Amino acid sequence: MPRQLHINVNILNAGVFGGSWRFPGTDATAAYTIEHYTSIARKAERAKLDAVFLADGPALDPSVRHRPGNSLEPTTVLARIAAQTEHIGLIGTLSSSYNDPVELARRLGDLDYVSGGRFGWNVVTTAGPIAARNFGRPGEPEHALRYRRAAVFTEQVVAAWAQRTDLVSPQVRPVVVQAGGSSAGRRLASRVGEVIFSADQDLGHARAFRAEIRAGAARFGRRPEEIVVLPGLSTVVGATEAEARARRELLDEILPDAYARGRLAGQLGISLDGLRDDDPIPAELLVDPDEAGGSQSFYRVVKAIIDAERPTLGQLLKKLSGGGGHRIVTGTPEQIADDIERWFHAGAADGFNVMPDVLPSGFDDFADHVIPELQRRGLFRTEYDGTTLRGHLGLGLPPVPSGRHLEVVPS
Structure with missing residues (x-):
């Protein structure tokens, strides 16, 4: 059977765009209800998607003043x-x-067992001082220490799953998902990740990233063909090009400026105070990505845009639209399917973690129009072949990590 795409939907509160909650016809508080998530998940299942994906951070982000946040703990939502x-x-x-x-x-x-073998764990190393303060700590752990802890931590969790003799799911143990584009993040992905959630704007760089992760997995004694790389993809769908462009322009107009500036400042680790929209980003303040704190993945993506395009602050804010740095594709269902197919056949992606512009309407457009177009081209399933997440992803069961670490690195 020809290779096919893997597609997840990221149910990111009201949508990935910073102004999504202000979009006409959208319930701004829907993300605080369980039905918001369950209805999108049921729609995703009818569209035969591989999985729903929930982001999370163990803190109340101050940006909640400008847009809804991730309000509900993910395992609670996923159990429902x-x-x-x-x-x-x-x-x-x-x-x-x-x-x-x-x-x-x-x-x-336990959640994997009660769901019949459908669970996956997205391993993250939490960045930022807000979460650190939430746990009574003066600052976030240093970047390299966070990733050393993550490697040990993940090995211990997987080893514990492998030791279970009761309440074992049909897929034996959950799928390990990992998101991180820094040097330490890529090493962790090669070492323990089965699904890699990445951020990339450039096809060539994405292809090189996928090849690097697969080669790294082989060096750890793993099968590189059982690594699934899913870049984040933000979609703005319209029945015509003009309709799609108009939707994108409206989303840019309703983006809260304070939210967009605060998010960008946090990603870059610099102050934007005093900068006007027509001022360039002060490139002399930007450090090498491997020296950045916080999330190096998004820092790397945004710095690459600045280096290549030299945008003004206003241009950069519009390009990102408060979404953080994932690639945005705007167009008709056929045009979006063309873009997905191009990246897939070029070896830049095994599929995508789709992040609709607005929820639920943007996902309705994607599920009702883009998915059928991908199915028509033979790029995506029309029925599920199995019942487990491993089965959907075509993943076997990798060896249990070595267990050579006896203690978790302190946070």
């Missing part, structure tokens, strides 16, 4: 989704920086 669906995978983000591996292994292992 599991009860209302039968096939679709369930991927939740849980921090390796601020959790205990024994407790986390039990919680996620």
